[in-house]
Amino acid sequence: QITIKIADSLPVGHYVSQYFTKPWMEAVTKQTNGKVTFEYYPAEQLGKAKDMLALTQSGVADIAYVVPSFVPEKMPMSPVAELPLAEAIGCRGAEAYTRLVNRDSQLRKLDFDANRVRPLLVQSLPPYQIFTARKISSLKELEGMKIRVTGSAKAAVMQRVGAVPVQIPTPEVREALSRGTVDGMMFVYTSLFPYDLHPLVKSATTEVNFGGWISSYVISDRKWKSLPAGVQGAMTTLADKYNREGCEKVMADDLRDRERLVQGGVSLLRLSDAEKADFAQRTRTVAEQWAADLDKRGRPGSAVLKEYRDELAKN
Amino acid sequence: MSPVLACCLLLAALLFFGVPVAFSLAIAGVVGLFMIGGWDSVIGILQTTTLSSVSSYELVAVPMFILMAEFVILSGIANGLFEAAALWVGRVRGGLAMATALAGAGFGAISGSSTASAATLASTSLPAMLRQGYDPKLASGVVAISGTLAMLIPPSVALVLFGVIADISVGKLLIAGVIPGVIVTLAILLTVYVIVVVDKKAAPVAAAASWRVKLAVLKEMGPMLLLFGLITTCIYTGLSTPTEASAIGALGALLLAVRSPKFSRAGFVTACSRAMRTTCMILMIIVGAHIFGYFFTLTRTTHAIVAWVSALPLDPYTILAIILFGYIVLGCVMDQAAILILTVPVVLPVVKALGFDPVWFGVIVVVTAELGMVTPPVGLNVFVVSKTTGMPLGTVFHGIWPHVVAHILVLILLTVAPGLVTWLPSNMQ
Amino acid sequence: MGKIIRVCEDATRYAGIAATLAIMAIIACDVLFRYAFNAPLAWAYEFIALYLMAALFFLPLGYVQRCQGNVAVDLFVRVLPATIRSWLFRVGNLLAAATFAVTGMVFAEKAWDAAASGEEIIGPYVWTTWPIYAVVTLGLVQFVLRALYQVGQSATTLQRDAAEEAHGE
Ligand code: NA
Ligand code: NA
Numbered sequence: 001q002i003t004i005k006i007a008d009s010l011p012v013g014h015y016v017s018q019y020f021t022k023p024w025m026e027a028v029t030k031q032t033n034g035k036v037t038f039e040y041y042p043a044e045q046l047g048k049a050k051d052m053l054a055l056t057q058s059g060v061a062d063i064a065y066v067v068p069s070f071v072p073e074k075m076p077m078s079p080v081a082e083l084p085l086a087e088a089i090g091c092r093g094a095e096a097y098t099r100l101v102n103r104d105s106q107l108r109k110l111d112f113d114a115n116r117v118r119p120l121l122v123q124s125l126p127p128y129q130i131f132t133a134r135k136i137s138s139l140k141e142l143e144g145m146k147i148r149v150t151g152s153a154k155a156a157v158m159q160r161v162g163a164v165p166v167q168i169p170t171p172e173v174r175e176a177l178s179r180g181t182v183d184g185m186m187f188v189y190t191s192l193f194p195y196d197l198h199p200l201v202k203s204a205t206t207e208v209n210f211g212g213w214i215s216s217y218v219i220s221d222r223k224w225k226s227l228p229a230g231v232q233g234a235m236t237t238l239a240d241k242y243n244r245e246g247c248e249k250v251m252a253d254d255l256r257d258r259e260r261l262v263q264g265g266v267s268l269l270r271l272s273d274a275e276k277a278d279f280a281q282r283t284r285t286v287a288e289q290w291a292a293d294l295d296k297r298g299r300p301g302s303a304v305l306k307e308y309r310d311e312l313a314k315n
Numbered sequence: 316m317s318p319v320l321a322c323c324l325l326l327a328a329l330l331f332f333g334v335p336v337a338f339s340l341a342i343a344g345v346v347g348l349f350m351i352g353g354w355d356s357v358i359g360i361l362q363t364t365t366l367s368s369v370s371s372y373e374l375v376a377v378p379m380f381i382l383m384a385e386f387v388i389l390s391g392i393a394n395g396l397f398e399a400a401a402l403w404v405g406r407v408r409g410g411l412a413m414a415t416a417l418a419g420a421g422f423g424a425i426s427g428s429s430t431a432s433a434a435t436l437a438s439t440s441l442p443a444m445l446r447q448g449y450d451p452k453l454a455s456g457v458v459a460i461s462g463t464l465a466m467l468i469p470p471s472v473a474l475v476l477f478g479v480i481a482d483i484s485v486g487k488l489l490i491a492g493v494i495p496g497v498i499v500t501l502a503i504l505l506t507v508y509v510i511v512v513v514d515k516k517a518a519p520v521a522a523a524a525s526w527r528v529k530l531a532v533l534k535e536m537g538p539m540l541l542l543f544g545l546i547t548t549c550i551y552t553g554l555s556t557p558t559e560a561s562a563i564g565a566l567g568a569l570l571l572a573v574r575s576p577k578f579s580r581a582g583f584v585t586a587c588s589r590a591m592r593t594t595c596m597i598l599m600i601i602v603g604a605h606i607f608g609y610f611f612t613l614t615r616t617t618h619a620i621v622a623w624v625s626a627l628p629l630d631p632y633t634i635l636a637i638i639l640f641g642y643i644v645l646g647c648v649m650d651q652a653a654i655l656i657l658t659v660p661v662v663l664p665v666v667k668a669l670g671f672d673p674v675w676f677g678v679i680v681v682v683t684a685e686l687g688m689v690t691p692p693v694g695l696n697v698f699v700v701s702k703t704t705g706m707p708l709g710t711v712f713h714g715i716w717p718h719v720v721a722h723i724l725v726l727i728l729l730t731v732a733p734g735l736v737t738w739l740p741s742n743m744q
Numbered sequence: 745m746g747k748i749i750r751v752c753e754d755a756t757r758y759a760g761i762a763a764t765l766a767i768m769a770i771i772a773c774d775v776l777f778r779y780a781f782n783a784p785l786a787w788a789y790e791f792i793a794l795y796l797m798a799a800l801f802f803l804p805l806g807y808v809q810r811c812q813g814n815v816a817v818d819l820f821v822r823v824l825p826a827t828i829r830s831w832l833f834r835v836g837n838l839l840a841a842a843t844f845a846v847t848g849m850v851f852a853e854k855a856w857d858a859a860a861s862g863e864e865i866i867g868p869y870v871w872t873t874w875p876i877y878a879v880v881t882l883g884l885v886q887f888v889l890r891a892l893y894q895v896g897q898s899a900t901t902l903q904r905d906a907a908e909e910a911h912g913e
Binding site for chain 1: 352355356358359360362363364367368371372373478482483484485486487551552553554555556557558609612613615617
């Protein structure tokens with residue numbers, strides 16, 4: 001009989017736990033004939049989001065939900081999958097990232113092996129879009145607008161299109177947007193509704209990659225080694241299954257919520273081919289800059305970026 | 316004996332024997348973690364929680380509002396508040412007591428600290444009332460209760476803390492405190508009115524003032540109105556977020572303090588040091604409560620409590636009444652910040668499961684916390700009033716009970732008509 | 745010994761005050777620059793969350809303990825005789841010191857590891873992490889020293905330290 005403690009920082013009922021965590025836990029229990037059971041601690045019950053990696057390392061939890069961009073000092077390479085690369089749209093970015101972390105790559109060595117953890121479930125969000133409080137009809141109008149972002153890569157993208165990136169804690173975004181502290185924000189469709197932001201939005205972009213989000217449930221090496229081969233096999237096979245299915249569901253939800261927004265009167269900003277080319281031109285250097293910053297500090301940023309791009313090309 | 320029971324007993328014993336709340340929580344939590352998960356769990360929780368529970372941007376408003384309260388005192392801009400209110404209330408029996416309530420509300424609008432407010436009122440309005448022959452019970456009681464208005468009327472450290480712990484919008488909570496703040500002020504005025512009608516000897520009729528004097532005194536209120544206007548503008552025009560407004564408010568109060576003729580370097584350092592003490596005290600309890608809280612979660616106790624309460628065959632309002640009664644009892648013996656930090660993570664899920672609005676509940680909890688500030692045996696505001704004036708504790712507690720009754724009536728009113736709390740935040744776009 | 749502890753406490757208390765005032769000033773500038781020039785301070789958010797909040801809370805811990813600024817439920821102990829009360833105070837201090845000594849050791853190790861491996865957050869700005877853990881350690885060590893030192897102090901000295909009104913010098 002094996003009991004596994006699994007922790008995350010997601011609110012109860014979050015789509016990640018609905019599409020990935022819970023079905024995976026149930027399937028593992030079922031496939032091992034009840035030999036493996038889980039104690040689930042959602043909603044920061046064991047620690048803040050940025051504590052999750054340390055909690056698996058110390059053994060407080062066996063498996064935890066880790067967001068690399070919350071622990072950049074421990075997982076500096078994974079944000080490669082959050083860069084605004086046009087070819088990483090849809091589930092392709094997550095698939096390439098998952099393949100990389102499941103084989104002997106630089107990315108895996110630096111972000112997982114070095115932290116004595118291994119990835120199981122991997123989640124990505126649909127590409128981030130720009131949502132504005134007043135109607136805009138071209139990307140040019142973003143110039144000078146204050147846009148709420150998270151993280152330096154997304155801030156760089158906003159600077160490249162002439163907008164002003166602003167950092168504000170998530171609980172204050174709604175008021176900031178409604179009172180004009182910011183003019184818009186970089187967000188994903190599915191997150192608008194839980195934060196009740198949809199009534200404030202007038203325009204939304206679509207089908208552009210302004211940046212991404214990558215996260216994963218990791219298990220500590222120590223716990224992993226203590227598991228019988230059969231259980232390990234069940235966990236990885238089922239993780240593959242739910243990674244694929246989960247991502248498809250997330251993308252479907254994205255389209256559904258975009259539709260909901262349009263029905264609520266929000267105007268969709270689709271870029272013309274010329275605008276797309278212009279955007280690609282402007283943001284081309286964001287990924288290179290990200291890699292160069294790491295290279296400068298003696299980390300193989302460029303090598304990991306190449307690794308990721310090569311993997312994307314295999315799709 | 317189960318680890319949960321053992322550690323709860325340990326916690327109770329530590330608290331009982333006067334070990335500071337923050338330490339009691341940390342010690343009991345560490346012992347508990349060791350019992351259920353050994354050394355690894357202890358280290359694992361200590362190395363994450365100690366830092367991450369206090370080093371977040373969201374918490375910035377706590378030290379900033381506390382700093383602002385200290386700078387407001389340092390600047391002395393609120394000292395004339397009572398005098399102005401007294402002139403404007405005019406020829407009414409118990410006029411000075413009513414002016415104290417109004418001054419408390421005014422002070423509350425520029426300061427988030429209840430004890431700071433009580434101390435200021437105690438040194439300005441209480442001597443004036445005693446000179447005019449007020450019953451000391453009436454005079455000190457109204458000062459202690461009027462001080463609590465600062466924690467309900469925005470800016471409020473208590474509401475910010477609730478927002479951070481409950482992970483709900485601080486801005487919404489602050490706005491939600493406005494109408495209840497006005498209601499509590501009216502309740503204090505009404506209570507004073509009833510007291511002086513029943514017992515005419517309790518208070519004399521205040522002197523009337525000419526319009527010229529009334530207007531002249533308003534001018535002195537300038538700096539205060541400026542500061543109030545600054546925070547309000549920042550928050551409600553979108554110039555800044557409420558968190559940022561707390562820093563701007565602190566800076567504004569500092570500038571007013573520097574400008575005051577009595578400003579000194581030593582006074583400035585004292586004000587900053589006092590702010591550090593209050594801030595560290597609150598943050599230390601947050602750390603302790605987190606350590607104990609994670610132990611509690613790992614034993615699945617929180618889970619069990621929420622499930623158990625939600626399944627009780629009682630209607631939501633009965634359960635709510637029991638919870639609020641628990642808060643009032645806790646408020647008798649414990650520090651308000653400690654109560655908030657300790658109970659909200661367990662109680663809020665229950666309250667939400669019962670179908671109550673979390674913003675409304677935040678305001679209700681702060682109104683009960685106000686009661687805790689003035690109820691015996693531990694009532695911080697009563698201590699402050701007694702310490703500032705040298706009046707016996709018994710006299711002040713004696714003068715407080717009509718206000719306690721009025722406060723409970725307000726609580727009932729806010730529960731029966733929750734719209735009084737939720738209307739303003741839901742209509743602020 | 746007591747003198748050294750006191751001087752260190754006051755030094756870090758002033759550092760904590762400096763961090764608090766810095767938060768105030770940085771946020772005010774950030775808002776001003778964002779509003780007036782559309783140019784917010786891009787580093788402000790991370791700098792405050794990573795370094796200043798930690799400094800503001802941990803650095804004054806020794807001083808706060810000297811002032812006995814941590815609230816307690818003293819309702820029941822107040823009726824006890826003074827000797828028993830002071831023994832309870834000593835036991836409480838020892839337990840708290842033990843708890844936070846363990847925490848301090850954990851953070852000292854974290855600071856050491858972070859410095860040895862050159863741990864940093866890399867982006868447009870590079871944030872080195874060991875100073876954060878070092879600040880936590882420093883604050884906790886001061887707390888532990890003060891709590892232990894208080895065990896040997898007389899009730900009168902303790903009261904005098906706690907009631908110290910002239911916080912500025
Ligand atoms: Na207030
Ligand atoms: Na009380």
